[in-house]
Amino acid sequence: MKRQLSEENVQLRELKLTCMDNLLATSEARVYFKDLESRFLLVSAGCDATVPAGRVLEDLIGKTDFDFYSQEHAAAAFEDEQQIIRNGESILGKLERETFHDRADAWASTSKMALRNKRGQIIGTFGITRDVTAQIKAENALAYQVLHDPVTGLVNRFALMDRLKQALVAMERLPGRLAVLFVDLDHFKEINDSFGHDAGDQVLAEVGRRLSHFSRRADTVARLGGDEFVVLCTALRDDDDIALIATRFVEGVRDVYVREGRDLSVTCSVGIFVTSDPQADPDELIRGADEAMYEAKASGRNRHRVFDSSQHFSSSANRLKVDLSRAIDLGELFLLYQPLFSLEDKTLVGVEALVRWRHPERGVVPPDDFIPFAEQHGLIGRIDSFVLDEACRQLAEWIHRDGWPSGFTMAVNVSGRELAETGFAEIVGEAIRRHAIAPERICLEITETALVVGWGEIQETLAALSSLGVRIALDDFGTGYSSLAHLQRMKVDILKIDRSFVEQIGTSERDRAIVAAVTAMSHALGISVVGEGVETDHQLDTLTGLDCDQGQGFLLARPMSAEAVVALAG
Ligand code: C2E
Ligand code: CA
Ligand code: CA
Numbered sequence: 004m005k006r007q008l009s010e011e012n013v014q015l016r017e018l019k020l021t022c023m024d025n026l027l028a029t030s031e032a033r034v035y036f037k038d039l040e041s042r043f044l045l046v047s048a049g050c051d052a053t054v055p056a057g058r059v060l061e062d063l064i065g066k067t068d069f070d071f072y073s074q075e076h077a078a079a080a081f082e083d084e085q086q087i088i089r090n091g092e093s094i095l096g097k098l099e100r101e102t103f104h105d106r107a108d109a110w111a112s113t114s115k116m117a118l119r120n121k122r123g124q125i126i127g128t129f130g131i132t133r134d135v136t137a138q139i140k141a142e143n144a145l146a147y148q149v150l151h152d153p154v155t156g157l158v159n160r161f162a163l164m165d166r167l168k169q170a171l172v173a174m175e176r177l178p179g180r181l182a183v184l185f186v187d188l189d190h191f192k193e194i195n196d197s198f199g200h201d202a203g204d205q206v207l208a209e210v211g212r213r214l215s216h217f218s219r220r221a222d223t224v225a226r227l228g229g230d231e232f233v234v235l236c237t238a239l240r241d242d243d244d245i246a247l248i249a250t251r252f253v254e255g256v257r258d259v260y261v262r263e264g265r266d267l268s269v270t271c272s273v274g275i276f277v278t279s280d281p282q283a284d285p286d287e288l289i290r291g292a293d294e295a296m297y298e299a300k301a302s303g304r305n306r307h308r309v310f311d312s313s314q315h316f317s318s319s320a321n322r323l324k325v326d327l328s329r330a331i332d333l334g335e336l337f338l339l340y341q342p343l344f345s346l347e348d349k350t351l352v353g354v355e356a357l358v359r360w361r362h363p364e365r366g367v368v369p370p371d372d373f374i375p376f377a378e379q380h381g382l383i384g385r386i387d388s389f390v391l392d393e394a395c396r397q398l399a400e401w402i403h404r405d406g407w408p409s410g411f412t413m414a415v416n417v418s419g420r421e422l423a424e425t426g427f428a429e430i431v432g433e434a435i436r437r438h439a440i441a442p443e444r445i446c447l448e449i450t451e452t453a454l455v456v457g458w459g460e461i462q463e464t465l466a467a468l469s470s471l472g473v474r475i476a477l478d479d480f481g482t483g484y485s486s487l488a489h490l491q492r493m494k495v496d497i498l499k500i501d502r503s504f505v506e507q508i509g510t511s512e513r514d515r516a517i518v519a520a521v522t523a524m525s526h527a528l529g530i531s532v533v534g535e536g537v538e539t540d541h542q543l544d545t546l547t548g549l550d551c552d553q554g555q556g557f558l559l560a561r562p563m564s565a566e567a568v569v570a571l572a573g
Pocket of ligand 2: 448478
């Protein structure tokens with residue numbers, strides 16, 4: 004009996020060794036074992052691709068990364084491995100740009116863990132690195148689609164607005180002028196109607212090419228949709244004649260287009276809005292150019308019309324700016340709190356702070372009416388700081404009450420624009436210290452769109468916030484372009500499924516399947532999931548059935564005053 008067992012053991016060991024050999028020989032991934040000094044003990048065939056010319060795979064054995072790769076790469080790998088050896092914790096899915104000889108354009112994902120002997124002592128590390136270049140490229144392609152118009156290849160409205168905002172910010176540092184040219188084709192509908200949509204699309208693509216051809220390198224040419232284009236001309240010099248630039252576009256577009264042997268003639272009307280005010284509202288600029296374009300059309304098409312800020316720039320925007328700025332100082336802003344409940348046992352687990360403006364004449368103004376405006380006019384920082392401080396103060400007061408729900412959290416919305424500012428993490432740290440709040444009680448809600456547009460700028464702030472210990476929620480999930488990759492890249496703790504999804508969940512099988520998949524995946528990554536905008540029992544039951552962790556919505560509770568929260572919690 005004993006003998007038989009040990010024979011089986013031997014067989015099993017051999018089987019394991021054969022499997023390991025096969026894995027090492029065939030895996031496309033790079034698998035490697037290292038000793039306590041980070042010297043290679045065993046490497047898979049996949050590592051061959053990383054070995055510099057003139058050396059072979061076996062040369063790695065007994066050597067460290069320092070003998071083969073860049074100092075930077077080797078030092079980072081060494082540091083990671085020594086950390087694993089010290090604390091035994093694994094590093095999973097670390098995303099890195101490759102720095103090897105011919106792999107400058109490649110991305111890899113690496114997981115490393117401790118290698119232990121039978122007694123559990125750490126004797127080295129085990130690592131596996133996968134090439135994820137294709138995946139990253141696919142994501143970039145997706146980002147490209149989000150920012151471009153498929154018919155003309157020009158940037159779309161979304162990207163244009165972003166560039167316009169950047170141009171205005173640049174004007175703060177370097178005073179100058181910019182012009183927004185709104186280009187609209189005359190009688191385009193007739194082309195579509197008589198020649199079909201394919202011909203229409205070809206004309207649009209050609210117009211896009213001509214506009215690009217006649218613009219300067221720093222300019223942005225965008226298609227807003229339909230037959231509307233916008234050219235953003237930045238850094239105009241004093242002696243740049245805008246009328247001349249516009250004439251160039253009008254002339255450039257007007258000309259014969261040949262389609263299937265027939266001549267089509269296309270003309271356009273251009274409206275121009277010029278400003279030198281860095282505080283100008285981007286939407287107003289587009290609207291101003293649009294209005295000027297209508298004037299051009301009204302006065303006989305195939306021409307242009309120029310408005311400038313002195314003529315037009317709406318005094319209403321300026322007034323709103325002064326009002327809002329004063330509102331912050333005068334304490335006209337206040338917070339309501341919308342409760343969040345655990346779906347498992349329906350207990351109150353926290354609230355989300357939602358800002359309101361008590362306007363002396365207009366009454367209570369909802370955030371959608373002033374937050375976007377504040378973002379465009381440089382006032383959002385002051386608003387977000389106020390909300391953060393007030394929310395922390397209120398939380399500190401609540402949690403000291405007897406019988407207050409344990410683990411109660413406060414969620415605060417943060418504008419993407421704020422995140423891009425350096426120093427935001429310090430403001431947060433300052434607020435939680437001032438009110439002596441445990442960081443994990445604060446959850447900052449960030450929208451997906453902020454991530455897509457400004458990933459580069461906000462990465463650092465996010466890392467600083469993570470190390471502060473505050474939680475991060477991805478807000479309105481499903482409305483932007485949902486790159487699930489963000490979940491892994493930034494340390495998200497909570498995912499808030501947008502109301503529009505929750506709304507469909509009762510009726511759309513597809514949306515239900517998406518929510519089920521997103522929830523399962525989030526849980527695997529240690530992320531908890533909140534369903535937003537729950538309005539019906541059916542939605543509540545479905546979310547609960549899909550293992551969603553928390554719910555928020557009018558069915559459960561509306562945004563309410565601090566006193567009402569106390570009544571609810573008590
Ligand atoms: P949000 O972050 O998605 O906040 C949730 C919004 O959905 C709130 O609107 C809330 O009243 C509403 N809501 C919650 N449950 C339901 C429901 O069952 N049905 C319906 N129809 N609506 C529901 P609110 O307060 O008007 O806020 C709108 C947006 O304004 C927020 O969307 C957020 O993006 C922004 N916001 C609010 N407060 C702040 C703030 O302090 N700072 C910043 N930067 N943004 C804020
Ligand atoms: Ca929110
Ligand atoms: Ca939301």
